[in-house]
Every structure is written in structure tokens, then in C-alpha cells.
Amino acid sequence: MGEKVLMKGNDVIAEASIRAGCKCYFGYPITPQTEISHYLAEALPKIGGVFLQAESEIAAINMVYGASSAGIRAMTSSSSPGISLKQEGISYIAGAEIPAVVVNVVRCGPGLGGILPGQCDYFQATKGGGHGDYHNIVLAPNSVQELYELTVRCFNLADKYRMCAMLMADGSLGQMMEAVEFREIEDIEAIDKPWATNGMGTRGHSNYISSVNVNPDELEKLNQRLQAKYREVTKNEIMYEEVNCDNADIMVVSYGTTSRIIKNVIKDARKMGINVGLFRPISLWPFPYDELGKHASHVKAFLSVELSAGQMIDDVRLSVNGKKNCYFYGRTGGNIPSQKEILDEIVKILEKEDR
Amino acid sequence: MGEKVLMKGNDVIAEASIRAGCKCYFGYPITPQTEISHYLAEALPKIGGVFLQAESEIAAINMVYGASSAGIRAMTSSSSPGISLKQEGISYIAGAEIPAVVVNVVRCGPGLGGILPGQCDYFQATKGGGHGDYHNIVLAPNSVQELYELTVRCFNLADKYRMCAMLMADGSLGQMMEAVEFREIEDIEAIDKPWATNGMGTRGHSNYISSVNVNPDELEKLNQRLQAKYREVTKNEIMYEEVNCDNADIMVVSYGTTSRIIKNVIKDARKMGINVGLFRPISLWPFPYDELGKHASHVKAFLSVELSAGQMIDDVRLSVNGKKNCYFYGRTGGNIPSQKEILDEIVKILEKEDR
Amino acid sequence: MLRAVFREDRCKGCSLCVVACPEKIIEINNEKLNEKGYYPAGMTHPEKCIACGMCVTACPDLAIEVKEVK
Amino acid sequence: MLRAVFREDRCKGCSLCVVACPEKIIEINNEKLNEKGYYPAGMTHPEKCIACGMCVTACPDLAIEVKEVK
Amino acid sequence: MPERLVPKSLTDRVWHYCPGCSHGIVHRLIAEVIDELEIQGTVIGVAPVGCAYNNYEYFNFDIIQAAHGRAPAVATGVKRVLPDRMVFTYQGDGDLAAIGTAEIIHAAARGENFTTVFINNAIYGMTSGQMAPTTLPNQVTMTSPNGRDTSSQGFPIRMSEMLALQDGTAFVERVSTHDVRHIIQAKRAIKKAFKVQQAGLGFSIVEVLSTCPTNWGLSPLKAQKWLEENMIPYYALGNIKGKDIKV
Amino acid sequence: MPERLVPKSLTDRVWHYCPGCSHGIVHRLIAEVIDELEIQGTVIGVAPVGCAYNNYEYFNFDIIQAAHGRAPAVATGVKRVLPDRMVFTYQGDGDLAAIGTAEIIHAAARGENFTTVFINNAIYGMTSGQMAPTTLPNQVTMTSPNGRDTSSQGFPIRMSEMLALQDGTAFVERVSTHDVRHIIQAKRAIKKAFKVQQAGLGFSIVEVLSTCPTNWGLSPLKAQKWLEENMIPYYALGNIKGKDIKV
């Protein structure tokens, strides 16, 4: 059991990466996640690691591609517009099947937008912002403690499945300080990487990393292998939290920063005699469709609360599959809904459903 | 009535853009759509337009952003990996509310993948490959004739709604020759652009084009305006085709190249006494949710046929909303399903549903 | 009379005008903060101002003009 | 004896070896196509080959080696 | 002595820049040049992502806010379709010399007929002080906490010299803002660059050595001194290309 | 005279390049250099997007296929984490001089200790013959159907000269493949570049003037002649930086 320290979310992501055995970081400055690179510019050289500020986000993701191809744990981080620029690279990582950790400290868009917290990159992260059929593992922490734990998990999953794992935070999580305890949460397994292009040495054959294949049958096989892997991830790696779900009148679905607000709403609602449940997907991909959907049998309705104009709501609907009505409440531009706003919305929905 | 000519799909897109009043094209070479730029490199200078081969896809989309900001109809085209690189730019176009036409002649991914036809950029195109809450109008032709008509429509819609309109074709449509008739399909309205940054001249006040706003309330207002616009587009601009839908046992949902195959499947199936319907979304965004969903009352099941590992199927499910089972059949890597494969799949599904 | 006029509300107290003035007649007023929380610059001897505009050129905040004053 | 050996299946008939050979003993065989549809190069006078390897250096298709032949 | 009022080409909004920041100085110079050339009605500026991201609030003529680094591409788009307008980009060193390297070099190589004002303050100002491509050897920044170590973090890039190599580039000059004399020279260079554009001679750029007191951790006055003593020896002032052009 | 067999560092697969294409010539040179330096086991190559996109099928050592233009970033990632390996990128002129401009310049400026082999054939080969940044004035391509018009399509870029400007660059040489004598010189330059990397001296690059008979619309022999008569006058052959390095 480690000591509790008060740390900034972005610093915790950085520290977590080092504890996860990340040996190199490539990034390009963007608010609100610059502290990650400030921290690692100090820390990585001290442990013989590589900190490199790239000339752009595109260069950074491709440096990660290079270092990961060589078999070394590597990370990049950015925020919304910078993540958009990485989409080609992320698609290459998927196609070439190499591990990589990408952190998105989401701000609010579209365009240059603002730097305040947002959850409006949900579609991009979970449906594939890049071209082609692929998925990233997407984990969404809601506390500084989870920033630590899920960052480490991203590295482990990336290596295990040879794919990109994305940590999806937001400006509020990245900038806030909270208590964190760096407990040993998982063995950082030294996963063997016989596929790595680290020089053929005495291996006896050359390795190559590539996502191209002009033979349609072979390219289809690659795609089938990818899809099989994604099914495997879906089977094994779904994460979610349930609060007060069993007797809930209404199920609020929310992740990250907004899910924290819902926890307070639950208390407020209880005072009014309303039972609000919180279903918090932690893995946004794979999304806990079945786990969420099964609540359709006992709640009156679902409400997705997001810092967006309505994105996760699609996955909520797909989970519920018409069995109950699904509602949406969201704020954008960096505004955060208050407990009261959400509670009012809940009351309105329940009145409508009870009518 | 014009004469019918036999033309290559890519050439038709190019010719259509000129007929739509496009005055400038910025692009970067990529197979299978290079003919668009070959055609325009010849044709645009002849009419005093601008053809410019950019240094990259990113530069190209930002040149479009510049020319469109100045109030001139502009286009760029590319294919999957190149479109991924344009995502930041597309998000800026959404946020700044300027018109733009982007053509994606989809190949098969992920990564460098292959150059044969694919529909695996559906998510990227319709859910937002870039960051932030935004949508592009996405039109999916299935013939060379429609390449003409929908390219023109993209320009008109882009101007009308001040947003990005994407023409989504694939390698097969771009490379094939078919008869096309350049009939006058719509007035190319000279839409007034008082917002354009074309020099303040005697306007009396300066204009600016921007997507940034660090004030959350103002940025939220922008987002609300965008969402209102998207609702407006959804109300006015949905396009789809229905073939043999009224008495269909099963409804196949398919767009672009694959929808052509379904038309033949319908005939094959009829010989076997099976009534297959084809619902072909032409506007992929806005998606015809209600129009498709209403068929749930009379068909036994839905089948989405795509050149992907399953993307539009999500929108099919959202349309049907649990009322009937939705199945998926797809090929990837550049392979195209044969009529027989699809018919076999249909038979299997109907057997299962009838059991 | 043409001379420098300071717009205190725009001033950020950076002192660039202070060193720019050939007559050495500009000073930062350490007594009062303006609304933005800065100590604004001003002239110690307005009458000595030669309206050379050096301070205007140096000022990054459009806080000085040279103009006709009564 | 060391001399040039042509691997016709790799040859694309580009003629670069023809001009590279100081002995002028390489020619394109216009009579037969190889499997890939090219007219392959070969030596008109193998015995005159001085094994200089110029053709090897010139060949873009790894279609020539200089080696010991009986 | 003439009056020195707020230039017509500026609005009266209070700027958000930190005390002593060169951005404000250069904004004024550009506005004065535009007033003097009487082109306010035909100018279209392109704003960068950087501390000057919202300079459309300060400039009183048409402006397009561009994505980070892409201002030269945006300017190309505008100038190509409206060749009779005066187009300029305003870019920081992160914007122009890092993420936007390809865009500025290719605009120059193509001889795009617009003007670039390049604010080189050797740091990323907006994002609070990371190393830029132009950061000096041993300069301390948030991402070079022990000073830029050229053996692992590379060498500063002299963009102007590189751009001058391009055949499409007509005019290149490096100027500074560290005292009034140099500010006046800077204005002269900016004016000439605009005139080069008016004459249709190709790409023109003025690199303005600038201060970022906040992220350098120096007072405005000390920052000017630091610029003079450290940046100028590395980034030689003066005309680099197009000295003899008469416009 | 020694035997001249297929180099160990090449597989025996038949290449997909068009008849007379320089790619094959350069592949062989690289493989010979690697054999001679006995580094096959430590080499990691980075393949571009371009006609050589799948050269991992031909080279018999580890290779990473990179996204278009990004090979220098990928190589940076590899070399930074495995500094004792020999890393090189293989890039075409579209790859290196257009979309990848920023990546190559910054790798050079940072003094990344890898080697670049730059195949300049003045055209986009793979995508069937569009204008490249290096396309010569008046050269006809699919996107310059009336010949590259420098007034609207800009001027060819001399990448090697630009890269030589970077302080992180140790070695730059421009060579050609238009006849055997020059091919032999090309090999010497490639070998020296690798040795510069072995000595840890920083970024090294060899620009190889190359033919694309197919897209130039010329026979292989005429293409070599065209290269000699048109490209060399524009792209001067010889060492540009690092001549005096002894390795």
C-alpha cells in the first residue's frame, strides 16, 4: 500500500506510464494535457528513457509506431484536434497490429473550439475516427486514482492484444488534483514480442511490420483476424461500474467527469424519493452492451448524460434495443451540467414515462 | 436532354464539379481517384479556375478551407488514408461553418490496406472521424450517373447549409465506365455569401471565419446552432431508394456498389419464390432512420450488406429499434460478395426466422 | 499641443515605454493598480514631452497615443 | 570459369545491361517472350565475357550474376 | 511630428497578451502598414493557432482563423481564388517552424504571392512554454527543463534561411522588436514585404524576433535584453533575400 | 574479378518494378553495402509509401512499412529506443519532398542518427505519374499536362541543399543511376552514409537521381539519357555536406 499523494491528473498519467514500463514518450504540446510532457521531460531521461517533443502530432504517433514496432512500450498524448491528426497513424497501428498507448485529454470542439472539458470525441474514439474496420480499446477514468490504474491497464492491454489502447480523459480530469495511491495493481508482464522489428540478429529470419496487402484474399484474412481479436477483447475486457442499479426507476448512463456528478444526483434524488441508478461504462470500447441492456427489464427509462450533443446515446440505444425509451441530456462548449439540471431532467422524464 | 457518353466514374466526378460551378480543386494523389485530378488539371485552367496539387492531403483540405472562406466553391478529393488526414480540417470546416465538398473514393483498410473497393469508412464519414460534435452530409451514389448528380448536389447542399458535404464512392465506382448523361438537374443557385472573408471593401465591417471560442456559453451556442442546422438537414435532405419493398420477406439494406448486386439478387431470389426488398440509403448522413424503420412492421428481418466488417448495421439496428432481427453480411479486403453468397445468406436467415 | 496621452485602462505596466522615451519622462505609477491589476505608466513631466512617439512605437498594448491636447 | 549468367525469368528486357557491357556481347532476344511477357537479355558471345560485372551493376532486376560456370 | 493615433486597421478591444509581449507591437506595425498602403479593404489576414489565435478581434479587416500550422495552405486557397486581394499569414514559431513546416516551405517553393509575418519568440507561448524548433541551445523551457540539449533535442532551425533557398521566394528579412530602433526597421520590412506582394513578385516573409516574457520567466525589459544578447547572435538580423527589389 | 552473386541481404523474390526502374538498382546497392558492412542482423529499414512500399519482401532484414511521408518519424522512434541498431529510411520524392517535408527536415535538425536513401525520380511513380515537388520546369506529368508551369505550379525543391542547412545533418550527397560509373559512385555514397551513422555523427542522406521510365513515357535507355540531360543540370551531383568526414 503506497502513500496517498495529491497530484494533478496529467501528472498522474505521466507517472503511471513510467510505472507501466513505458520507455518512451513522443508528443506535441496542446492544452489541456501539456503537463504530461512537462513531467516526462523531467522523469524519462532520469530512468534512461526517451522523451521527445515531436514536430507535430502526426510525427509523434508515427514515432510511437516506430518504437512500438521495435518492441518497446511507447506512448503519445494529445487533445482533440491533435487526436484528429493522429487518425491515419492509429489506423496504421491497427492494421500493422502493434501495441500503442494514446491519451486523449478531450477538450470541446469542433475545430479549434475551447479547452474546457468535453466528451465530444466519443464517436471518434469508439467508432473509428480513422479509415477502415478497426477498433481501439478505449478506457474512460473518472478520478485521478483511475487515471493511474487505467493508464497502466492500457499498456497491458495494448501489448496483450497488439492494438492501440486509448485513455480518454478530459480537461477537468487532467487539470484537477486529487488523492492518488500508486498501489501495485497488476503485474507488468514482460510480454514476449517475437514479431518485433528490432534487428534480425540471430533470429534466422527477418521480421516486418506492415498494414498493406494488395491481395484481396490476404487482406480479407487480416481483417478477419482483426475482427476475431476484437471479439476476444469484447469477451474479456469489458469494464463498467454500477451504482444503485438494482431498484432504480431510471438508469443514468454516464462516464468520466459527468459520472461523478451523477453520484451526487443519486443522493439528491433519493431525498425526493426517486431511485436513480448510475451505469458507468469504463471501457467505452468494448462497450458493455449486454450488461447495460439487461437493466431494461426493470427500469422505466434510460438517460445518457454527456458533455456532447449526443454520442454515447447511440450505444445506449443499441444496448436497450427498443425495450425502453432512451433519453439524452448533454452540455457542450465546456459547460458542465449541474446536479440540479440533471435532476430536473430526470423528474421530467419520469413524469412523462408515468403518464 | 444531353447525349449519353461512356465515362469513367472519376472523370464524371471531375466534370460534375465543373458543371456545379466549382472554381478550384486542391488535392493530393492517391489511388483509386487520381483521375479526378488528371481531369481537372486539364479542365480547370481552361475555364480560368484553379487546379493545385497540394503538398499533402492536410494542405489540400486547408486550401479548400481558405478558398471556401473567400466565398468560392471548392473541392478536394482523396481516398481512405488521405481522408483520415483531413479529419482535423473537416472538423474546422464544421466549426467555422463554411461550405466544402470532399470526395472519398473509399479503398480498403485499415492502414495502407489495399486499393480495391471498400465501404469501411462509413463510421468515419457518418459519425465524425474528427473531434467534436459535428456532421457532414454524406451522399453515396451507386452508378456513374449518380456520381454526376450527387456531386452537383453536394455543392448545392454545402453552400445551402454552410457545411461539409462528402461524396462517398469506392474504387469500383471511381474506376468503372458507364453511360452518363449530363442533364440539367438543378439550378446551380448563386447563393449569397455575406459572411465570406473576401476583403471588407465597402462592406463597412470586417468578417472573420473562426471555430474557436474560449467562452463556454458562446461555444455552447455555436454547438446548439450546429445541432439545429443538423436537424434542419435531417428534415429536408434525406435520400433513399426502395426496390421491391412492399411485399418483401426480408429487407436488404445496402448502398453504393453492393446495392447494385442486390438488385440482381432480387431477381435470383424471385425465381426461388423469395421476395427480397432493397432499401438503399443514398444520404448516409442524414440516415433515413424512420423511412427504413417503418418497414419493420411487415418484413421478417433485415440484412445489412456492406463492404466492411459491419458499420452501417449499427444504423440499421437504430432504425429497427428491436422490432425485428437485424443481420449482417460483409466482405472486406477488396472482395465483393457474389449474388450467390448473398442469396445463400438470405435463405439461411429466413430459415432461422421461420423456425 | 501635440503630446503623448496614456490610456491607463489598456496599460499593463510593462515599462517598455519607460526605456523608450528619449526625454526620460515616463514612469510606472507604483501607487495604484488599474482594473486589470497592473501598475500603469504615465508621464512625470508632460510638458517636457516632445511628441516623438517613441513610446507609442514601443508600447505593445496600444496604451499610448500622441495627439493634440488642450 | 567466371562469367555472367542470366536469369531469364527475372529479366524484363530493359536493355540497361546491353549498354553497360564493355564487350558489347549482350543482346535482347527478340524471338521469345519469357513468362512475364518480356524479351529477355542474353550473351551473344559468352566466351568473350570478362566477368567485369558491369551488367550486374546496371541490372535493376537482379537478373544477372557473375559466377563460376563449367 | 505627426499624430500617432490608434491605426484604423485595429479595433479598440483590449488585447489579451501578457505585459511586454511582442505580439502587440507587431500587431500595431501591421495595422500601420496596411493603413499607410491604404489596403484595409482588400486585406485578408490568416490567424494562426498560438497566442495570436484570435487576432481577428483586434484587426479591423477580414481574417480567417486557421488550424495550427496550416495558415500558408489557407492563404494559398484565398490568394489563388482572389489574386487581387492582399493576403498575409501571421504565425508563431511553433506554428510555422514545427507543425507547419511543410506548408510554409511549399508555399514558398510555389511562389505563392502572399506575405508571412513570422513571430519567432523561441518558445510555444500559448501552451505555456514548451521548447520550439527555434529554442536556443541550452534554453530552459517546460520540455527542456535542463536547457535544450542539442545532442538529444536537436538544433534550432533558421527558417528564413531555408525559405530563402526556395526559388519561389521573393523577399526574406529578419528583424527584431527589442528596442524602438529595431521596431521601426521591422515596420519597414513588413511594408516592403507587402509591396513585394502588391507587385506580384512571389512569396515574402518577415521573421520578427520577439519576446515572450511570461514563458521566458523574465520581466519585459529583461526579455528584450535576453533577445538582444541571445537570439540575435543565433538569428542574424537583416535582409536575406530581395534586398535589391525596388517597390 | 570477384563473384557477383545475389546479395545475402536480398530475398530471391521477383520484383514488381517496371523494366529499367532505378528502384531495383538502388535496392541492390543498399543490400551490397549492408553485406559489406556485415550489419544485416542489426539493420532496421523503413519502407515508404511509393513504388517501394513493399520492399520488405525484397530485403532480407527487418523492415517497417511506414505511412506516406512519415518514415523519418518512424525511424526516429526506432533509433531512439534501439540506438545500437542501424536504421535507414528509403523514400521517394513524393514521400520525402511533399507530404513528408516536415518529418525529414526535423529529423535532420534534430540530428537523428539514421540514414536516408532518397529516390528522386521527379515524379509520383506509384500513383501513375503526377507532378512531384522535384518535377522539373516544363516537365509533362499527369497533373502538369502542359508541362510544369513554374508561375502557377511552383519551382522544384532541392531537398538535399535544404537538409544540408540543418546543424544536425552530418552527411549529404547527391548521386545518380544513369550509368554504371555513377551507380558505383552511388554505392560509395550510401556506404559512407551508413558509416557516418555507425560513427554516431548524426543524420545522413543520399539523394539518388532515378528514372521512372513508365511514367516518364520513355524507354529505360531514353530515361537514363533524360535523367542525365535534364535532371543533373538542375540537381548538381556530388557531396553537399560531410565530404571531409573520415569513416
Add this chain to the structure above:
Amino acid sequence: MQYEIIIAGFGGQGVLSAGRLLAYAGMIEGKNVSWLPSYGPEMRGGTANCHVIISDDEVGSPIINHADIAICMNLPSFEKFEKLVKDDGFILADSSMIEPLKLASSHKKHHDINATERAFELGNKAYANIFILGKLLAVTKMLTPESIEQALYKVLPPKKHNLIPIEMKALKTGMEN
């Protein structure tokens, strides 16, 4: 009526333009037609092919999974496309370019015609493609030579229209063989 035809050979044998001609002629006769070339890096390999569909009905996928006819102008094409020909379809093979033994061993119906040789006799082996088209018309009667002639006027740039008589001669010789 619907014909799905694959035409394949080395680059330079004019397989793409033969296909285009066929499609154009079909369109002239009021049919629905599509033409799809192989594209991309395959071209480097030195072989080329195109898929042509001529139909009374709407054309479904322009990509042919099972061909009615495969016109094979060289050995690799013969080997690659033989198996795609329907059981009741046939192959048109340029026997100047394909070993007789290989042709003989085929299970599919095939018409062998020494197109390249005959074209050479007509003055230019480049006419092999149109010569073999003649054979196709003779065997199938799918289109008239007049439509091909009209198509030639559409497909060829005006400055090459003087060659049309020779092309037509090659076509007719092909029809008579």
C-alpha cells in the same frame, strides 16, 4: 441478354481499349454497359485486364465473379481467368501467345486464334486486340461491326480517325477466322 466478359493480357496489348470499345459499342446499341479496369500497382506487374458487362438489364456489380467469356491474350491471363469462366461460357485465346499444350489441357470450351501473328501480318501486332474482337463478334453475334466502327469514332481522338479503316479491316479479318 447479358454478357460478362473479361479481357486480359500484358500491358501494351490493348486489352483495356478493346474492352472500352466493346462497352461503347454496346451503349450505342442501347444496351446497359459497364467497363472496369484492373487498377493500381498491379500495372507494375506488366499485366492488365478489364471487366466488361453488356446487358439488356441494369448492370449489377461491374466486377465479374464468373465470366461468360474470357479473352486471354497471354499465358498468365489464361491461367488466371480460365477458372472464372462459367461452365457454359468460353475462352477466346490468342494462340500466338499461349502454348498449344496449355490450351489443349483446358476443361473449358475455347476458341484459339493466333491473333498476334495475324495482326502482325496485317501490319502491326497492336491490332491483335481488335482482331480478336472480330472473332468475338463472329462467335456471339452480340454486337454488329457497325457499332464497333461508330464506337471507334467516339473512342479515338480525331487525329487518329484515319486509322479506323485499318482497325475495321482487322476486325473483319478476325470475324472471318
Add this chain to the structure above:
Amino acid sequence: MQYEIIIAGFGGQGVLSAGRLLAYAGMIEGKNVSWLPSYGPEMRGGTANCHVIISDDEVGSPIINHADIAICMNLPSFEKFEKLVKDDGFILADSSMIEPLKLASSHKKHHDINATERAFELGNKAYANIFILGKLLAVTKMLTPESIEQALYKVLPPKKHNLIPIEMKALKTGMEN
């Protein structure tokens, strides 16, 4: 118990570090705490603020919509945050920096304390922030000065630990005012 506190002032007045100190002390006393600064280009404007929550319960959103307490170290902050204070909350205002008239016209409860002046008397106006924290402890008893002292050891780098006694003196003077 839950306190939602906004601390605001000019950059350089130490509002962020005051907040951090408070949060750290809260954590030391076993509370759940969060601290969130204003960030990004706002810093250019010359003002800064942070949101601190100290609670027995889990902390929901770290962003404060309605504050229990607003510590305003200058006029713009007072004007901006006054309206966010709950009706039963209060303002702690640095009356050295805010015109008395403005303070007097406020509808919200406020404790005025001339922190900057008093800090100046203590040797450095940089202690105004900790001085005002002292007042906060005195008014609310939310944390003990001992926790603040422990927090100082955590928050300050070792080479600045020698300053802690002076900081504590400022704190205690603040408590007594």
C-alpha cells in the same frame, strides 16, 4: 461536511497555491478533496482562480457551480464570483485590493480583510494568500493550522522549507484577524 471554495485573484497573488495547500491539508485530515485550476489562455488575462472541494463524501464534479465560499483577492474576481456564492455562503475579500464601496454594495455575506496590506507589514505581500487562509480557518474551523503546516512540508520543495515558519506566522496572524 462539504466545502466548495473558489479562490481567485491576479496571477502572482498565489491563489492556485493557496488552493492546493487547502486541498492537501484536507487530504491529510482524511477528507476527500479536489483542486481544479482555471487553465489555458485565461492565464494571459492576468487573472487566475481555482476550485477546491473538501468533503467527507466522495467528491462529485470538481467544477463548482455554486460555492460555499469565494476568496476574492481582487476586484475582477469579486465581480465575477460574487454571484456564484450560495445564499448561505460567504465571501472572503482582500479589502486592500477591492474598493470598500463595491464590497459594501454586495448582497452576499462577506468578511473583508486587508490581506495584502497586512502581508506587506509581515515582510512580503506574497503572504497575502496564506494570511487570508488563516482567516478562512478562523471563520470555518474547517481544518486545523497543524494540517496546513504539514501540507506546507508536502507542497513546498525542501529548499523552501525554511520559509514555513514565516508562512505559519502569516497564517496565524490571519486567524487572529
